[in-house]
Amino acid sequence: MNVLEVKNLYKSFGPIKAVDDVTFNVxxxxxxxxxxxxxxxxxxxxxxxxxxxxxxxxxxxxHGKPIDNDFKKSVGYLPEERGLYKKMTVxxxxxxxxxxxxxxxxEIKKKAIEYLEKFDLADRKTTKIQDLSKGNQQxxxxxxxxxxxxxxxxxxxxxxxxxPINTDLLRQIIIELRDKGKVIIFSTHLMDFAEKMCxxxxxxxxxxxxxxxxxxxxxxxxxxxxxxxxxxxxxSFLKGNPMIESxxxxxxxxxxxxxxxxxxQGLLKLLVDNKVNIKKFDANDIxxxxxxxxxxxxxxxxxxxxx
Amino acid sequence: MFNKRMLSILKRELKDKIxxxxxxxxxxxxPMFMIIIMALPTYLMTVDKDESFNITVISEDNSxxxxxxxxxxxxxSVKLGKSKxxxxxxxxxxxxxxxxxxxxxxxxxxxxxxxYLPKKSAEDKVLRFYSKNxxxxxxxxKLRNSLNQVLTDNYFTGKNLSKDDIKYxxxxxxxxxxxxxxxxxxxxxxxxxxxxxxxxxxLLYFSLIFMGTMVMRSVVEEKNNxxxxxxxxxxxxxxxxxxxxxxxxxxxxxxxxxxxxxxxLLISTSIFIIPEEFALQIDMSLILYFLFNFFVGxxxxxxLFATVGSIFDNDQDAQSGIWPIMMLIMIPFFIxxxxxxNPNNSIGNIASMFPFASIIVMPxxxxxxxxxLWQILFSVAVNLAxxxxxxxxxxxxxxxxxxxxxxxxxxxxxIKWLRYKY
Numbered sequence: 001m002n003v004l005e006v007k008n009l010y011k012s013f014g015p016i017k018a019v020d021d022v023t024f025n026v027x028x029x030x031x032x033x034x035x036x037x038x039x040x041x042x043x044x045x046x047x048x049x050x051x052x053x054x055x056x057x058x059x060x061x062x063h064g065k066p067i068d069n070d071f072k073k074s075v076g077y078l079p080e081e082r083g084l085y086k087k088m089t090v091x092x093x094x095x096x097x098x099x100x101x102x103x104x105x106x107e108i109k110k111k112a113i114e115y116l117e118k119f120d121l122a123d124r125k126t127t128k129i130q131d132l133s134k135g136n137q138q139x140x141x142x143x144x145x146x147x148x149x150x151x152x153x154x155x156x157x158x159x160x161x162x163x164p165i166n167t168d169l170l171r172q173i174i175i176e177l178r179d180k181g182k183v184i185i186f187s188t189h190l191m192d193f194a195e196k197m198c199x200x201x202x203x204x205x206x207x208x209x210x211x212x213x214x215x216x217x218x219x220x221x222x223x224x225x226x227x228x229x230x231x232x233x234x235x236s237f238l239k240g241n242p243m244i245e246s247x248x249x250x251x252x253x254x255x256x257x258x259x260x261x262x263x264x265q266g267l268l269k270l271l272v273d274n275k276v277n278i279k280k281f282d283a284n285d286i287x288x289x290x291x292x293x294x295x296x297x298x299x300x301x302x303x304x305x306x307x
Numbered sequence: 308m309f310n311k312r313m314l315s316i317l318k319r320e321l322k323d324k325i326x327x328x329x330x331x332x333x334x335x336x337x338p339m340f341m342i343i344i345m346a347l348p349t350y351l352m353t354v355d356k357d358e359s360f361n362i363t364v365i366s367e368d369n370s371x372x373x374x375x376x377x378x379x380x381x382x383x384s385v386k387l388g389k390s391k392x393x394x395x396x397x398x399x400x401x402x403x404x405x406x407x408x409x410x411x412x413x414x415x416x417x418x419x420x421x422x423y424l425p426k427k428s429a430e431d432k433v434l435r436f437y438s439k440n441x442x443x444x445x446x447x448x449k450l451r452n453s454l455n456q457v458l459t460d461n462y463f464t465g466k467n468l469s470k471d472d473i474k475y476x477x478x479x480x481x482x483x484x485x486x487x488x489x490x491x492x493x494x495x496x497x498x499x500x501x502x503x504x505x506x507x508x509x510l511l512y513f514s515l516i517f518m519g520t521m522v523m524r525s526v527v528e529e530k531n532n533x534x535x536x537x538x539x540x541x542x543x544x545x546x547x548x549x550x551x552x553x554x555x556x557x558x559x560x561x562x563x564x565x566x567x568x569x570x571x572l573l574i575s576t577s578i579f580i581i582p583e584e585f586a587l588q589i590d591m592s593l594i595l596y597f598l599f600n601f602f603v604g605x606x607x608x609x610x611l612f613a614t615v616g617s618i619f620d621n622d623q624d625a626q627s628g629i630w631p632i633m634m635l636i637m638i639p640f641f642i643x644x645x646x647x648x649n650p651n652n653s654i655g656n657i658a659s660m661f662p663f664a665s666i667i668v669m670p671x672x673x674x675x676x677x678x679x680l681w682q683i684l685f686s687v688a689v690n691l692a693x694x695x696x697x698x699x700x701x702x703x704x705x706x707x708x709x710x711x712x713x714x715x716x717x718x719x720x721x722i723k724w725l726r727y728k729y
Contacts, residue, residue, distance in 0.1 A: 014723070052539045052710070069312075069543060077540030081712075083532035087323070099315040100541040144537070154540075 003028045003183050004049070004152070009058035011044055018044040020207035022058070026185060026200070031178050033198035033215075034187040035292065041207040042187040043080060046156050049185075050077055073102050076150035080157040080187075082141055086130040090121065090140055093129060097144040108147065115143045119169070138166050142173065153177060155186035159193055171197065195288040203295060210295050215288070222294070223286040225258045227267060230280035237274055243267060248290060253280075255290050313546040313553075316538075320554025324521070325561070333517065334562050338569065341506065359389040360419040360446050365397050365405065367426045371457055372396070378453035399425070406437055414439055419446060422454070432458050499587040501647055503570070504674035507597060508643040510566060511604070511667050515636050518559040518605060519612035520629075522552065526616030526709070527625050535709045544706035549698075552609045559605045560598065567594055589674060596683070597670045600690065604666035607694045608636065610701040617708030624715055639664035643671035650675035660686050662693040700725065 004026040011019040019041045026032045036042050047053045049060055051067055060067050084093055094112040098104060116122045119139045129137060138161075146153065153174075159167055174184055174197065188194050194201065201218060203211035211218065225245070230253055238244055238256070243263045248255040258267060264283050271278055324330055364379075366372060372394050384390040397405060402423050412418045420438030428434055434454065436447075456477060463473045529535045538547055571594055574587060611632045619625040639658060646655035650672055658664040659672045665686045672678055707724040708716075 013727075047710075050540045051543070052536070072541050075540065077537065079533070079536040079540070081533035082537055083534040084537075085323075085534060086532070092322075096315070096319050097537070097541070099318075100312050100538065102311060141537075 001028050002026060003063060004185075005061040005064075006045075006049065007059050007061070009045065009048055009060070010056045011048060011053060012056060017207050019048070019055075022204065022207070022209055024202045024209060024212050026183060028183065029178065029181050030183060030199040031174065031197050032183070032185045032200045032202070033194040034185060034202050034204065035189065035191065035194050035288075036187075036204040037189055037296070040204045042204055043156055044207075045204065046077075046079075046154055046185075046187060050075065050154065073148070074151040076145040076148065076153045078141065078145045078153075078155045078158055080160060084129045084137060084140060084144070087128055089126050089128055090116070090132070091125045093140060094144055094147055098148045101148040101150075103148045111149075112143070112147055115147060119143065135163050135166055138162060139169070142170060146173065146177070151182060153182060153184045153186075155184065157188055158186055159188065159190060191287070191289040191292055201288070203292065205296060205299050210299055211291065218291065219286055219288075222291045224261045226283075226286040226290065227256045227258070227264060228253045228280075228282045228285045228287070229256065229271070229278060230254075231271070231276050231278050233274075233276040235271070235274075235276055238270070241270075243270075248293075250287070250289075255287060257290075310546065312542040313550040316542060316547055316550025317554040317557075320551050321558060323525075324555060324558040329521070330558065330562065334565055337510075337513070338566055359384055360449075361391045361393075361417065362419055362422060362446070362450070363393045363395060363405070363409075364422045364424070365395045365402050366424040367396070367398055369396050371424065371429070371461060374457045374460065375453065378457055379450070382449055382453065384449070413437070416440075419443075422450065424454075429458065429461055500589065500674050503587060503589060504647055504671045505644070507674060508640060508667060508671045510563065511601060511670065512636060512640040514559055514563060514601070515604060515608050515667075516633070518555055519608050519632070519636075522555045522609045523612040523616035523625055523629065524622060525551070526613050527619060527622055530617065530620050530709050530712065539710075544709060545702055547709075548610075548613060548702060548705050552606060552613055555609055556602060556605045560602050563598060563601050567598065570594060593670075593673060596673065600666060600670055600687075603687075603690045603694055607663070607666070607690070607697050608632070610694075610697045611635075614701040614704045614708070617705045618716060618721055620712050635663045636667070639667035643668045646672060647675065660689060662689055665689055703727075 002025040006022060006024050006026075009019050009022040010017075022041070022045055034042050034045065044053065048055045049067070051069065051072060062071050085096075088096065091109075091112065094115075095104065095108065098108045098112070113122065113125075116125065119142075121136060121139060124132065124136070129140065132140065145155075155174075158170055158174075162170065174186075178184055186194075186198075195215070198215055201211065201213065201215050202209055235247075235254070238247060243258055243260070243266060245257045245259050247257075256267065258264065268278075268281060271281075364375060366375075376392075376394060379385055379392050382390070385392060395401075395405065402421070406413070406421060409418055413421070416439055420436055420441070420443075423435040423437065425433075425435070432455070438446075459477050460473060463476065529538070535547075542550070571591070574589060574594075575591065612629070615628050615632060616625055619628055642654060642658045642664065646652060646668065649655075655668060655672060658668040659678070660669075660682060669678070669683070669686045673683070703725045704721060707727055708721075
């Protein structure tokens with residue numbers, strides 16, 4: 001069942017079409033990734049979903065009803081550009097953010113303390129934000145995002161600027177919330193994270209959706225001519241081979257794209273014949289990164305043809 | 308217009324502003340500053356009055372000396388022995404010699420000055436004063452009356468005039484001033500209302516700029532800090548702006564009311580005793596009007612300041628972009644000061660009912676003269692209309708401005724923002 005439906009959204013700023021006919025659905029209990037390059041239209045889409053921008057046309061339905069200001073109460077939003085009031089204390093900050101979401105009182109205070117304890121910040125309740133380290137400020141920002149117990153979590157580039165410890169912490173929170181049945185939407189240009197965490201993916205490029213669906217299904221669809229291998233030895237002889245369309249070296253693994261799906265056995269034989277020591281040979285596997293690059297290139301090609 | 312989210316913003320703003328050090332310091336410092344400013348001239352005048360002098364009066368013959376001695380001995384500081392006046396009979400050459408001999412004493416001000424009465428002065432009253440500091444008005448003022456009296460008396464003596472005639476000739480014209488108001492008896496006018504008019508004008512001017520700059524900075528800070536988008540995910544930009552401005556305006560009103568308490572106590576109780584010539588002809592309704600007018604004006608101008616704050620993303624750019632709004636405060640301020648000379652001049656009359664200017668000029672005018680009720684009501688209507696007009700314009704710029712960062716926008720772009728559907 002779809003909790004959130006985004007239908008035919010358009011948004012222009014002057015001559016720039018930031019979002020151009022965007023449609024997607026977010027199913028219940030999923031981690032949903034909105035991926036794309038910087039400037040592709042992710043933030044504008046999220047801002048429309050948060051009712052910060054009004055779309056030029058199109059609509060956003062939450063449980064089948066158009067969103068309004070009350071919808072904001074059930075959302076926790078962590079924008080890419082984020083900040084806190086520097087001169088407020090930690091506790092005042094948390095209570096203020098809960099208050100604007102319509103939650104106040106002892107219940108919330110107790111919960112704030114619980115979260116602070118969980119994040120090792122229980123002794124900093126009365127510290128001013130400006131006196132906290134950057135990492136601790138980020139923790140306060142997460143707590144402020146989830147303190148009012150949102151049904152929906154919208155995270156815009158959540159991992160940008162985080163140190164490794166906070167990255168893990170945030171990942172853990174996302175998983176915990178998903179297990180509680182919350183819906184999590186995040187946008188990122190980091191394919192690695194998206195691939196590891198998302199159940200559903202929508203890819204946006206120049207304001208248009210170019211890919212949309214369940215991650216596992218998308219992978220199967222795009223992986224037919226793809227093989228990923230782990231090996232030791234030299235595979236430079238493959239370059240120029242008529243079977244091969246492209247080779248992407250990711251360090252540990254190498255992705256090879258063939259011209260025909262039927263050539264997979266031929267590739268394996270070729271590698272064995274050339275005494276390459278194969279540790280892993282995974283047919284029909286493609287990384288999200290490869291899909292992204294592939295589609296971005298195709299899209300760019302189409303642009304050229306259109307011109 | 309009011310909802311819970313906006314109240315949350317308002318609450319935070321109030322707490323943030325009222326508990327801030329700047330607010331507390333300003334609330335206490337401004338009245339102290341005002342007292343110092345008002346007390347300083349009075350204090351300086353009393354210091355001046357106490358100044359002692361040592362004058363030598365040289366005349367060409369002794370016909371006036373005795374009378375002069377009698378008159379000068381009546382001067383307070385001479386009577387008390389603080390100041391000294393010597394009399395010499397010399398001609399012009401003798402005068403020059405005297406000055407030459409005593410140059411050292413004159414230069415180090417042991418001798419404040421030398422007054423020379425040539426023979427001709429009995430006819431034309433032209434005297435000479437030699438001093439290191441010949442423009443010292445204080446000494447003049449003290450000696451002038453005595454000298455004038457003696458010379459006048461001398462001139463008319465033997466001319467068959469009565470003492471009364473001479474007295475009449477001696478006195479200058481004196482204005483006694485009266486204030487005419489519609490519903491009260493004619494009363495002797497005092498300087499008190501002019502001081503209050505100046506004070507109210509100054510407080511308005513100061514507080515509008517002070518609160519305005521504070522709001523502008525806090526908008527720039529929110530934008531610069533990127534906190535604004537977090538807040539916008541809970542509150543829409545309209546609620547954010549209104550909450551912010553109302554919070555600050557209430558803070559400003561509170562501060563102004565604190566500043567008004569001495570004045571309220573002055574007119575409603577007898578705790579303070581003020582000299583007759585400074586007596587005030589104002590009542591509580593003026594103070595209430597002043598506070599109401601201030602609140603409306605504050606909301607209007609805070610709307611403008613917040614808008615400018617939202618356009619720029621750093622303090623420096625915002626400071627340089629604020630000048631059109633500063634003009635809207637400064638020009639009326641100068642008009643309000645100018646009408647103290649003539650409260651009924653036509654610029655003052657127009658300004659007191661003109662958008663923006665009315666906020667500053669009308670209270671000053673009301674303190675000085677009786678303003679017809681229709682003018683007051685008209686000015687209130689103009690101010691309220693301006694306030695609502697500014698709000699709808701400001702809201703449109705604000706909602707675009709707070710989310711646009713990076714390049715400093717041109718004014719033409721800002722005008723385009725008004726048409727954006729956001």
